Amino acid sequence: MSETDSTATSSPADDESIDASTAAVSSGDDSVADVERSLLRTENERLRRELERTTRTTYRRTALALLAVGLASAGLGLVLPAGRTVLVVVGAIGIFGGILTWYLTPDTVLSASVPESVVDAHSRTVSDLQTELGLREDVLYVPAPGQVAETRVFLPLHAAYEVPDALTDLFVTAVDDADERTRGVALQPTGAHLYRALDGSLDGDLTPDRLPDAVPEALVEQFELAASARGDRTGETFTVELDAPAIDGLDRPDHPVVSFVGVATARALDRPVTVETVDAEDGRIVLAW
Incomplete structure (x- = not known):
């Protein structure tokens, strides 16, 4: 065997040494x-x-x-x-x-980063659903008897959507061609339990006239989700303006503050409401119906 071959060939002992x-x-x-x-x-x-x-x-x-x-x-x-x-x-x-x-x-x-992380995870999940399923960015809060807080958040598939009659399933599919516009995804709102807490603390029902006072007061005094808040109901819109929200990123999908306002409005009006605009910098939320 040549000197070159002898040098190139390693012994089992050398391999074991390298592995060790x-x-x-x-x-x-x-x-x-x-x-x-x-x-x-x-x-x-x-x-x-x-x-x-x-x-x-x-x-x-x-x-x-x-x-x-x-x-x-x-x-x-x-x-x-x-x-x-x-x-x-x-x-x-x-x-x-x-x-x-x-x-x-x-x-x-409880560190502020804990609820922030939970909200971020939920928002990412909703965003991934919208992207992968081709859903619209429209977000609706719809009265749904039998569900938590009697409300669901509906993400439609089509631009010319219609709100389905039943929102018991996660994926709302069309039974036939006539129901095609009702397709989408129905989720439990993050603000559902917050609304139940508000409803339990109110003296009487939450009527449309009480929205501008009850909702901002609950955000500040009951849940401490903002330093201050103001509400205004004009025509077919309801606007809430916040100062120093406790959880940043109001424009994220189904943010707890926006979700609570949406659920409360849908329940008070007993009809679907749409998140018209959310200005995270100014802390302004506008719902329409």
């Missing part, structure tokens, strides 16, 4: 990855505990401030007979509010 070295390198990479993951988990736990501690401290300071104001007011009420009634009432409110704030301090704090 490769396995050692791979094992080393896995160990490094495990260490990095462990460090990330540790850091996440530390940040979570720090956020909970900061939130708890803020609530406790607020509670102590209320207690101090309450006790001071009550003490002044004993010293100043002229304003005793007012001071005692203020003192009682301060003491009661301080005690509630102290004991109702939240033990668990």
Whole structure:
């Protein structure tokens, strides 16, 4: 055998040595990855505990401030007979509010990125459905008896669509050629449970006249989805303007805020409503019917 052939041919021992070295390198990479993951988990736990501690401290300071104001007011009420009634009432409110704030301090704090991630995943799913099935970008909220909050969000297939009579199935298919325009996809709205919470808190039914007041108030006070909100119903449109929405991307498909407004409007009117425009920058939502 020539010297060249002898050099080019490797022995089984050499192959085993190479495999062992490769396995050692791979094992080393896995160990490094495990260490990095462990460090990330540790850091996440530390940040979570720090956020909970900061939130708890803020609530406790607020509670102590209320207690101090309450006790001071009550003490002044004993010293100043002229304003005793007012001071005692203020003192009682301060003491009661301080005690509630102290004991109702939240033990668990949900990061804002968590609902943001959930909304993003849902929006991507709806967008993928629209793209892959060739659906229109039109979004309708339709009363649907028997469904959650008695409402479904309908994504039509054709431009000249018609709202189907039944929206119990995910994929709304045509029975014959006459029903072709009713084809599309019917989903559960993200705002369905929010509407059920609003409906349970209202004194009486949500009528069309109550929409401009009830819906913005629920967005701000009940669900804390915006810093402030205003509603206006004119003709066959309902407009809601938001300041500092809690979840960004209002123009994403079936955004919780838009969905809640759509579901509430559809239920109040008892008819399908269309998302006319959504201006994410100005925080404006316009529905039409």
